[in-house]
Each structure stands twice: as structure tokens, then as C-alpha cells.
Amino acid sequence: MIKKLSNIGDCGVVCDFGDDVNQKINAGVIKLFHYIKEEVSKGNIKGILNYTPSYNKLIINFDLNKIKSSQIIDFIKSINFSKLSFSKNKKEWIIPICYDFGIDLENISKTLKIDKKEIINIHLNTTFFIYMVGFIPGHPFMGDLDSKLFLERLKTPRVKLAPGSVGIVEKFCNIYPHESPGGWNIIGRTSTKLFDKKNESQPCLLSAGDTVKFKSISKKEFENLYNE
Amino acid sequence: MNSNFFEVLRAGINTTYQDHGRFHMQHFGITPGGCMDLKSFFIANALLGNNSEEGVLEFAYQGPLLKLVKGEAKIVITGNVTFQIIKTNNEKVNGECNRSYNLKEGEQIDILATKESVYGYLAVEGGFNLKPFCKSVSILARAQIGPNEGKKIKNNDKVNFKRNSNNEKNFTTNVINEKREIIRVMQGSQFNFFSKQSQNNFFKKHYKITNLTDRMGMRLEGPSISNIVSANIRSEGITKGAIQVPADGQPIILLTDYPTIGGYPKISNVISADYHVLAQKVPGEKVLFKNVELREAEQLYKEHLNNISETIKNIKEIN
Numbered sequence: 001m002i003k004k005l006s007n008i009g010d011c012g013v014v015c016d017f018g019d020d021v022n023q024k025i026n027a028g029v030i031k032l033f034h035y036i037k038e039e040v041s042k043g044n045i046k047g048i049l050n051y052t053p054s055y056n057k058l059i060i061n062f063d064l065n066k067i068k069s070s071q072i073i074d075f076i077k078s079i080n081f082s083k084l085s086f087s088k089n090k091k092e093w094i095i096p097i098c099y100d101f102g103i104d105l106e107n108i109s110k111t112l113k114i115d116k117k118e119i120i121n122i123h124l125n126t127t128f129f130i131y132m133v134g135f136i137p138g139h140p141f142m143g144d145l146d147s148k149l150f151l152e153r154l155k156t157p158r159v160k161l162a163p164g165s166v167g168i169v170e171k172f173c174n175i176y177p178h179e180s181p182g183g184w185n186i187i188g189r190t191s192t193k194l195f196d197k198k199n200e201s202q203p204c205l206l207s208a209g210d211t212v213k214f215k216s217i218s219k220k221e222f223e224n225l226y227n228e
Numbered sequence: 229m230n231s232n233f234f235e236v237l238r239a240g241i242n243t244t245y246q247d248h249g250r251f252h253m254q255h256f257g258i259t260p261g262g263c264m265d266l267k268s269f270f271i272a273n274a275l276l277g278n279n280s281e282e283g284v285l286e287f288a289y290q291g292p293l294l295k296l297v298k299g300e301a302k303i304v305i306t307g308n309v310t311f312q313i314i315k316t317n318n319e320k321v322n323g324e325c326n327r328s329y330n331l332k333e334g335e336q337i338d339i340l341a342t343k344e345s346v347y348g349y350l351a352v353e354g355g356f357n358l359k360p361f362c363k364s365v366s367i368l369a370r371a372q373i374g375p376n377e378g379k380k381i382k383n384n385d386k387v388n389f390k391r392n393s394n395n396e397k398n399f400t401t402n403v404i405n406e407k408r409e410i411i412r413v414m415q416g417s418q419f420n421f422f423s424k425q426s427q428n429n430f431f432k433k434h435y436k437i438t439n440l441t442d443r444m445g446m447r448l449e450g451p452s453i454s455n456i457v458s459a460n461i462r463s464e465g466i467t468k469g470a471i472q473v474p475a476d477g478q479p480i481i482l483l484t485d486y487p488t489i490g491g492y493p494k495i496s497n498v499i500s501a502d503y504h505v506l507a508q509k510v511p512g513e514k515v516l517f518k519n520v521e522l523r524e525a526e527q528l529y530k531e532h533l534n535n536i537s538e539t540i541k542n543i544k545e546i547n
Contacts, residue, residue, distance in 0.1 A: 006417045009497030010525035012467035014417065021462055033255065040252070050254035052465030054489055059465030061254070064500050064529050069522060134257040134465070134489035137371045141463060141489070153460055153491065155475045159440075169460075169491075177257075178371050181444075183474070183491075195257075197373055200362055204256045 001028045001081045005073050008059065013072045015058040021143070021171075026131050029053045030208055031084040036060065045075060053208060054132050055141070093206065095175070097123075097166055097214045098222035101189035104167075108151060108185055120216070122146045123187060128173055128212045138177040138195030138204040142212055145171045157183035164190045164226070166214075191217070191225035232299030232357075234387040240292040240339060242443070243381040245356060245374065247283045250364035254465065254488045258373065261366040264347045264443060264484050264507040267536055268306040272351035274540040275304045275328050275399050282355040283365035285381070288346050291339025294387060301331045302393035307348035307508075308405065311339040327400040327546070328353075330393060344407065345508040357388035368485060370444070401543040404535070406505050412520045412528065413471065413496035421457040421493040422473070429453070430495055434514040435479065441511055443485040448515075452477030453495060463491040469498030469506075471517075483507060501528035 004016040015032060017025050033053040040048050047066030052059045060072055099105065099120050109116045128142035135141075145168060153169050158181060161167075165176040167184025176182055177194040194205045206212070217225070248269070249262030263269035263286055273282050285292070291309065304327065305311055311323040314336040323329065323337075325348075331337065342348045358365040358375040365375050372378030376385065419427065435450035459475035470482045472492035481498060482490070484507070498506055499520060509515065520528070 004417075007414065007522055008416050008467045008494070009414055009469055010499050010522060010529060012497070014464075016417075019462075037252075037255075049251040050260065050465075052254045052488055054464040055462045057462070057464045059467065061465075061467055064526065065533060068526060132463075132489065133255065135463070135487045136259075137257040137368075137373065139257050139489075153475075157474065180370055180487075195371065197361065197371075197378070203258070 002076070005076060007069050010069065011062055011064045013060045013069055013076070015060070015076060017056045019056065021055040021131070023129055025056050026208075029056065029058050032058050032079070035079065035084050048072070052134060054134070091207070091210045093210060093212045094215050095190050095192050095212055096217040096221070096225060097188040097190050098217050098219055099188040100219045101162070101165070102187040104185040105187055108187065111151065112149065114148060119149060119187065122149055123173070124214055124216060126173075126213075130206055130208050130210045130212065132208050133204055133206060136176070136178055136180050138206070140174060140194070140206045140212070142173045143171045145173055147171070151185050153183040154185065157181050161186065162189060164192070166190060189222065191222050232301070232389050232392060233297055234294040234389070235297045236292055236381055236383055236385040236387060237295055237336070238293035239380070239382045239385070240287045241290045242288040243292050244286055244367040244369060245283045245358055245376065246286045246366045247364055248281050250362050250366055253362055257488050258362070258371070259368065259485050259488050260468070261364070261368050261485050263349065265307065265349070265504040267504045268347070268349050270536055271326060271401065271403060271539055272304050272306040272349045275326065275401065275543060276302060276351055276353040278351065278353065278355055282351070283358050285350040285356070285387070287339060287348055287350070288342070290341055291348055291350065292381060293336060293338045295336045296331045296333055298333060299389070300333060300392050301389060302328050302353035302398070303331060303337065304328045304351050305339065305348060306351070306403070308343045308345045309339060309348040310341050310343060311337060313337055326403045328398040330396060330398065344510065346510055347508060352389045353393045354389060354391040357390050370485070398546045399543050400546055401539050403539055408505060409514065409516050410518050411506050411515045412499045412502050412518045412525070414499055414522060414525055415496050415519055416494050418461065418493040419495060421455055422495055423454045423456045426451070426453040431517055431519060434516055436514050437509050437511050439511045443483055445483055445486065446481040446506075448479045448481065450478070453479060455493065458493070460491055461493050463489045466490045467497060469500075469503050470494045471496045471498065481506065499525040499528060501525065501532040
């Protein structure tokens with residue numbers, strides 16, 4: 001299942017599952033992620049500090065004082081992939097969105113030559129699959145958007161975005177949980193808090209493998225929900 | 229329950245509690261964080277006989293002015309920092325880094341500035357009294373994670389520490405200043421995304437550190453790096469020190485509070501042995517990148533750790 005193993009710096013190993021982004025490849029990534037996480041918590045392998053799944057890759061970071069790249073690669077090669085399992089505790093979320101905060105909607109409409117209302121409709125009618133969570137705490141990467149709305153990232157990322165901003169790039173959609181920099185095209189903002197620091201074992205609302213549908217709300221409803 | 233504490237009379241710049249970092253959380257989008265300059269962190273704790281992973285206060289450019297309101301404390305400042313201890317009779321004593329000092333109730337410590345560097349560290353014997361989040365006391369201010377409600381230290385805050393210092397002995401060690409222009413990196417699998425000309429420029433020309441630099445990343449300015457494959461890649465997990473190049477051709481080095489996932493191709497990754505040298509560079513300084521292979525990077529890291537061990541071994545009591 002892994003197409004290529006390579007180094008990223010002296011304390012990271014990249015497990016590359018192939019170039020395509022689809023739910024089948026992602027399931028392979030998630031399976032390996034679950035396995036490594038479990039092996040680390042059982043103490044079967046020492047020195048691994050982080051294991052970060054993305055669409056088609058798993059990146060393993062380690063403490064160079066305790067283990068080396070070659071040992072990590074030997075460990076990965078020894079895994080019997082046919083025996084790995086993918087636990088599916090899949091949740092279906094409905095998340096409110098206010099499109100009045102879509103600071104890039106006007107530009108997107110011009111670039112794609114599609115009416116703003118039509119862009120919103122397509123977005124509302126999409127059931128998104130969560131491929132991964134990251135970038136910043138609780139931040140989901142979701143797909144797949146209608147090809148009519150495919151866009152590139154902004155050439156220079158914005159220095160500051162409001163928390164809850166919903167952005168799109170190519171077939172993907174995401175939500176920025178905190179005020180942060182970012183390079184995605186912003187179409188709206190949600191009042192839902194995606195990250196709860198009081199819950200130390202599972203601080204993120206959304207997990208890879210869940211689905212999300214958006215529900216349109218007014219600016220007033222947004223303010224009420226946001227201040228709750 | 230004791231209640232030894234300092235009062236913050238001036239917060240300083242980007243003053244936060246930090247330790248070695250928070251791990252096993254990157255898949256939730258929680259970056260490891262921790263001290264930008266881990267060498268200074270380890271030396272600070274060693275000089276006080278603390279647990280090597282005890283939390284410290286990190287500051288950038290200007291540190292805090294703290295008044296010891298209750299208790300007695302033994303403190304150390306590491307990095308390259310100008311500071312003074314203000315006695316209760318207002319007498320000011322210039323302080324030296326990498327040396328411990330006893331503070332009596334009512335005395336103040338005024339951390340004025342870092343010299344030709346960005347980060348400095350204040351540690352206290354026995355450690356600060358902090359509530360960890362996911363086994364670390366590192367503050368990640370942009371996500372409001374960690375002690376002090378995940379916020380930077382501000383004026384009038386209380387800085388609590390665990391115990392009174394009950395010995396008058398002080399310690400010091402000699403720390404080698406590792407300031408250098410050359411930063412060693414390892415090419416990654418996306419190195420070939422960039423034109424031959426750009427690859428050559430990257431290793432032959434200087435890149436300047438810009439003002440757009442913080443704990444998360446360092447934006448550089450230099451010969452534009454042109455991408456011949458794609459300016460966007462599939463977002464993937466990030467490693468500390470990754471040098472990514474967005475479409476505008478100016479590289480960004482991802483630092484300690486890096487985003488856990490990123491979608492720009494990476495031309496190289498700073499090696500672990502040189503990271504603390506890079507992190508201490510101030511805007512306006514220039515760097516020259518040098519490529520090394522994995523074996524050499526591993527060897528250099530071993531030497532770096534030996535150097536820290538040696539520094540700690542050479543800690544001596546001040547007579």
C-alpha cells in the first residue's frame with residue numbers, strides 16, 4: 001500500500017500512499033496511523049513523537065536522540081498491511097454557516113463566472129468527507145466539492161483570518177477554528193467551536209472519517225450562536 | 229499549599245511558559261511547541277538542579293520586569309541577555325547569563341533586552357507552579373492552549389513558583405556562542421519541484437530574515453525560487469524546520485509553533501543540530517544554506533547533544 005518511504009529532515013519519515021486523493025487511499029493512511037498510535041501507546045516502539053495523517057501520506061516524527069530514520073523505516077517495512085483494521089466510528093455533523101462573512105465570494109464569482117447564489121447552493125448541497133484534521137488545532141480538511149468551484153490557494157496567504165472562517169481550494173473545504181493565517185478562499189463563517197481544550201483526551205469535535213453538511217444561517221443567528 | 233510568587237510589573241515581548249514541547253497530539257492539529265532554543269532551556273534547568281523538562285519563561289527581544297512579592301527564589305537567565313537585579317534599597321546589580329542568583333523578598337529582576345539574538349529564558353529553582361495541558365506547560369497563544377489560560381504573560385499577572393530556595397550556593401557554566409551564518413539543511417523529496425537555477429541560488433545566495441518572523445515561521449527574502457512542477461501540493465504533515473516555498477517564490481521556514489499540516493512544496497529542511505542557531509537570528513540577518521546528507525545530520529546532532537552535556541558537566545559552584 002505504501003508507494004514510497006522517504007526522509008523529511010533528520011527526524012521525520014514520510015509514508016507516501018500515492019498521488020491520488022480519494023477515500024480509499026485515505027483509509028490506508030488512517031489504518032497505518034491507528035496502528036502506529038497503538039504501538040506507541042503500548043510502548044512497543046520508543047522515540048516516536050508524532051504521527052500525522054493527511055490525504056495520502058503519514059508523516060512520523062521522532063526524537064533523534066532515541067531512534068533513527070533507518071530504524072523507523074525498518075519498523076514500517078515489517079508491518080503486515082493486510083492485517084491492519086480501520087475502526088469506523090463515523091459521525092454525521094450538520095454545521096451552521098453564515099455566507100455574509102464570505103470575504104472572497106465576490107472574487108470567486110468573478111473568477112469562476114458563477115453567480116454567488118449558485119456557489120452557495122453548490123456548497124450547501126455537498127456532503128463533505130473529513131480526510132484529516134490539522135494545520136492548527138481542530139481544523140478539518142473536507143471533500144469533495146463540485147469541480148465547478150475548483151480554485152487555487154491565494155498567492156500570498158492572509159496574515160489573519162477570523163475564527164470559524166470557511167474556505168475552499170480545489171475540491172476541498174475547511175474551517176479555521178482559531179484566528180490564524182491562511183491561504184484558502186473564504187466563502188463564509190461558522191459559529192461552531194471545533195476545539196475544546198477542556199477535553200484533553202479528545203479536544204477536537206471532528207475526526208478524520210466523519211461527514212459534514214452545512215446549514216445556512218443569517219448574520220443575526222450567527223451572532224446569537226457565536227455568543228452562546 | 230505555598231504561594232511564592234513574582235508580580236509582573238512589565239510583561240516584556242511574547243513572554244510565555246515553555247518546556248520541551250507537547251507530543252502525540254499533532255494528528256489533532258496541536259503542534260509540539262516548546263522552547264525555540266532548547267539548548268538554552270536545558271542549560272537553564274541544569275544550572276538550578278531542576279528536572280530537565282521543567283517549564284521556564286521564554287521572552288523575545290525584551291523580557292519581563294518581575295517583583296518577588298512572596299518567598300525566596302534562585303533564578304537563572306540563559307541566552308544572550310542584558311538584565312539587572314534591583315535590590316530593595318534600589319541598588320541595581322548587572323546580571324550575567326548562565327549563572328544562578330538568589331533573590332530575596334521585595335527584590336526585582338529587570339530583563340532589559342536580548343543581545344544579537346531573539347529569545348532568552350528565565351528559570352527558577354524548583355520550577356514554576358503551572359497546570360500542564362496534555363503533559364506540557366508550553367503555551368500555544370494562537371490556540372490559547374497551556375497554562376495562564378494559554379495566553380502570553382501580561383502586566384500584573386502573578387508568576388507562581390513551587391518552592392523557596394533554601395541554599396545560598398550559586399552555579400555557573402561557560403556556554404559557547406554558536407552564532408554563524410551557515411545553516412545546514414537536508415533536501416527532501418520535493419527538492420525537484422524547483423528549477424535548477426533556483427536550486428543553485430538556494431545554496432549559493434544569501435537569504436535575509438524579514439520582520440514577518442515569529443514562533444510559527446520565518447519569512448525570508450532573497451532570489452525568487454521558481455517552481456517548475458506545482459506551487460500547491462496535497463497538504464501533508466509538517467516537520468519543524470521545513471522550508472516551504474509558496475507561489476510568490478520567497479521561502480518560509482516553519483518554526484516551533486508550526487502549522488501541523490501544510491500545502492506548499494518544501495525545498496529543504498533545517499537539520500536538528502542547527503535549529504537553535506537559526507531560531508536566534510534576528511530580522512535583517514542573512515543566512516546561507518548548506519546541504520548535508522542524513523548521516524552527517526545525525527552525526528552533527530550527536531555532537532550538538534554532546535556539546536550540551538559537556539556544558540552541563542562543567543557547571544561549577546561560584547565561590
